[in-house]
Amino acid sequence: MSAHWDRREFLRAAGLSTAALALAACNSRGPAEAEKLLSYATRKNALIEQRLVRHTAMNAGSPGAAIAGDGFPSYFISTRVPVWDEAMRGAWRLEVGGMVARPVSLSLADLQGLPRRTQRVDHFCVEGWTAVAEFSGVSLRDVAALVRPDPAANFVDFQSFDDGYHESWDLESAMHPQTMIVYGKDGRDLAPAYGAPARVHSPVKLGYKNTKYLTSIMFLPKPNGGYWSDAGYEWFGGT
Amino acid sequence: MRLTHWVNAIALVVMVGSGLRIFNAYPAFARKGETFPLNPFEGTPVPSWLTFGEWLGGARHWHFAMMWVLVVNGLIYLGFIYLHGEWRDLVPRRGTARDVWAMLRFYLWLEREHPRQGKHNAMQRMAYFSMPWIAAVIVISGIAIWKPVSLGWLTALLGGYVWARFIHFAAMMALLVTAIGHVFMVFTVDPYSLRAMLTGGYDESHSPEARNARPFINLLRRSSPTAPSADLTPSSDTAEL
Numbered sequence A: 001m002s003a004h005w006d007r008r009e010f011l012r013a014a015g016l017s018t019a020a021l022a023l024a025a026c027n028s029r030g031p032a033e034a035e036k037l038l039s040y041a042t043r044k045n046a047l048i049e050q051r052l053v054r055h056t057a058m059n060a061g062s063p064g065a066a067i068a069g070d071g072f073p074s075y076f077i078s079t080r081v082p083v084w085d086e087a088m089r090g091a092w093r094l095e096v097g098g099m100v101a102r103p104v105s106l107s108l109a110d111l112q113g114l115p116r117r118t119q120r121v122d123h124f125c126v127e128g129w130t131a132v133a134e135f136s137g138v139s140l141r142d143v144a145a146l147v148r149p150d151p152a153a154n155f156v157d158f159q160s161f162d163d164g165y166h167e168s169w170d171l172e173s174a175m176h177p178q179t180m181i182v183y184g185k186d187g188r189d190l191a192p193a194y195g196a197p198a199r200v201h202s203p204v205k206l207g208y209k210n211t212k213y214l215t216s217i218m219f220l221p222k223p224n225g226g227y228w229s230d231a232g233y234e235w236f237g238g239t
Numbered sequence B: 001m002r003l004t005h006w007v008n009a010i011a012l013v014v015m016v017g018s019g020l021r022i023f024n025a026y027p028a029f030a031r032k033g034e035t036f037p038l039n040p041f042e043g044t045p046v047p048s049w050l051t052f053g054e055w056l057g058g059a060r061h062w063h064f065a066m067m068w069v070l071v072v073n074g075l076i077y078l079g080f081i082y083l084h085g086e087w088r089d090l091v092p093r094r095g096t097a098r099d100v101w102a103m104l105r106f107y108l109w110l111e112r113e114h115p116r117q118g119k120h121n122a123m124q125r126m127a128y129f130s131m132p133w134i135a136a137v138i139v140i141s142g143i144a145i146w147k148p149v150s151l152g153w154l155t156a157l158l159g160g161y162v163w164a165r166f167i168h169f170a171a172m173m174a175l176l177v178t179a180i181g182h183v184f185m186v187f188t189v190d191p192y193s194l195r196a197m198l199t200g201g202y203d204e205s206h207s208p209e210a211r212n213a214r215p216f217i218n219l220l221r222r223s224s225p226t227a228p229s230a231d232l233t234p235s236s237d238t239a240e241l
Helices: A007-024 A034-052 A108-113 A140-147 B002-025 B054-085 B096-107 B122-146 B151-158 B160-188 B193-198
Strands: A093-098 A102-107 A117-124 A130-139 A155-160 A166-170 A179-184 A200-202 A214-220
Touching: A034 B054, A093 A140, A102 A108, A102 A140, A108 A179, A117 A166, A117 A179, A130 A140, A140 A214, A179 B054, B002 B054, B002 B160, B002 B193, B054 B122, B096 B122, B151 B193, B160 B193
Parallel strands: A093 A214
Antiparallel strands: A093 A102, A117 A130, A130 A179, A155 A166, A155 A214, A179 A200
């Protein structure tokens, strides 16, 4: 056998070793060595996503589609539907603060006193389903105008009373005209299953980014992860 | 060129597997509160052994990473066959449709002799020609379900998110069926082409045309060429073979 491989021998060896590697890595999670490459790709994808597509487009809410109503799935991470316990915790309030000129604490009545908007939009779940709902509430832009965020506050964190659930967002998505603090759904008060007394909703983010059972909105200089983002889903989660 | 083929093969398996894992997170197409007419298996997940990525987030990471490999690889492939003129072996010509029919008749034993062909037979030509187009549909519908708001015009063009997702799935199935058919034919009709796919070497005397090969039939090289058949009309006894 000659010391030099000809092209065919090389290709055959390369093919066989690739096949062997592929077989060795043949579990459903994929090879552990790929984890680094995957997280690299995920980070790059997030950059590409934010540079390539501006998140300023408006969602039309699928004209002609049926409103899901009670067929709208409801998720929370607590073992039971989280309900704000007034006897234990006092009246519910929404804290809006962080890097802002004038932090405020809003009661539900305060929130309902701000300009009310109603929009019929799509909801996109990371699982692949979609649902149409008519949400009523306040534009987050109007809430931001109350507190006047610092120009360096490029991120917003939405905290909840659902067992520590929270998700932080980029400012552009948070200030999208269709990003709302919602207290009504399909013409009724928001039900506990859907995040009562108030939740975040925006068609520009996947469902898991839309914090329900909202307690605070914090303007931050840096992203603060999130419940599902920290569990391995994309932090950006844009649609 | 051959490298793109194998990169394609591996990337495609990963894309289909992770795609099916993503699909299984909601194995239906209907918008919530509606029904979807074209899928008789609404709500039925695909078997988990066909999926890749273990969980939804993992499968998404694989899907969104491997898509770049597949797209870049596809562009290299297309650029290559354009620059080398090999697209001429793939683009249908006048008569390709008729030749597909002739191939079909041959495979169904309605024709005795393998139709004459160039590098590929007419069915291969159609299959390899359609694959980049199906792939383009997959990429476009994939982008549409990835950004249904930011690129909402594209999603709307495909009939909305629900239809874009269905198109993405259906086109994947079309590509998968074509690819499985291809693999099946390689092993049952022209296993000699495996060498061509790996190292580029191919002995024309082993070609399916030379062997008059049908699936599983005439896998060995013909020792003596048969006399051309005078009777080319199909007869019932050959059909029974």
